[in-house]
Amino acid sequence: MTGPAADGTAPGLRAGRVGRRAGGRFVVDGVTLAPRPGETVGLLGPNGSGKSTLLKLLAGVLGPSAGVVTLDGRPLAQVGRRAAARRIATVDQHAYTQNELTVREVVALGRIPHRRPWSAVSGDDARAVAAALARTGLTALADRSWHTLSGGERQRAQIARALAQEPRELLLDEPTNHLDIQHQLDLLELIAGLPVTTVVALHDLNLAALYCDRLLVLAGGRAVAEGTPGEVLTPALIERVYGVRAEVTDDGGRPTIRYLRRPPTADR
Template structure:
């Protein structure tokens, strides 16, 4: 259901808008088959970085490379064959059924106005079943709950058969069961994944490596056990925590502590 995993290399990436610099020379690498998480407080540049990677924002400076190829130089269809996106919003879906929205993921593999064939329909059905959305495939997308929409958008990304999945808060609006199922699915796919996540415990459990952004800069990177320390969380997020190794998973487990009373 996916293409060959690609290597993503972001080099000295800078993004400015209206005289404000949102990314200051960011470097990031996701090796083929890795699941890499980008974490950080609100306004740190996570979504801006992701949008530069998948092409909706043109970097002011720096490079985005896919298997060594300059991503902005690729044609729209070629880039879409390599990178699938799960954005925070879903434009262009009003009035469409879930199946029709998921079928949109096949467009990079077809000529303009070419209809879905039997293979396309099979892939769409498989993707809907994989994410638990088959039961509401005939419903209008704009009538779904937030969690149902999220599962449909994951299915759309899957049928695109990408080598890189770029996911912006893929667990938004999902209950715990589907948070775990969606992230577990991403982990199992033969694909490179770049995820923006707010939930640090989920990031610790499902990501091979993390990049921590603050003020548009990478302030830490590495395996979750090395990155998610009490000192870093205090510095970057301004919160008190207790970080321990989870006895079942071996991943860092973060408990947020209340502020000490003044005086």
């Protein structure tokens, strides 16, 4: 947990016992999350556990039905969308545009929160876009059509767009979905090395163990475990949350999970 700032406020992006009701029930129920500056926090849990909803609450896309999301101690609703967008960047599972945009133009969308409507591109905007392209290895593809990119390249372009915002907090919703293992590793290596506070929803427990500093596990909308990968990813937790048996070994302080087949039933 992070401590208070010099003025007594809580630094960074925090969720305090947040809940979100939908369809007559809480899809997120009393979850608290306080990422430390610069760390990568992995959100884990089965489908329907509330990961995407929690990310939307942190981003201000949804408002909480209970609890509060704060940015430097101020409720996010009071910060304002434009000011929040200068601090918080998001990368969704699926990104698509029907417009014929180049990679550079897609990345430049990240500068919108920093510009006045209809204003010309500034030197700061151009420098931020160039830096984001370079950081994600896309400089050589900057003038390519976004539609011609592979899945991994599109995800990198979306991260570059987020980086062009020059955020201090980055939220990603299952960014490795539909990528082959090489692109999953490349993408998470990039994310883990960014100089921002990152909250990323993931399905793959081994990737979460490898790249995240801390994990928050959700089940049924509630937080059931939080801590380092070594503290959280135990056989008991995996069976409780995911309903599967697993062996967990320590690999230099990072757990490695090996899933076990179910024992044969009597009629097999």
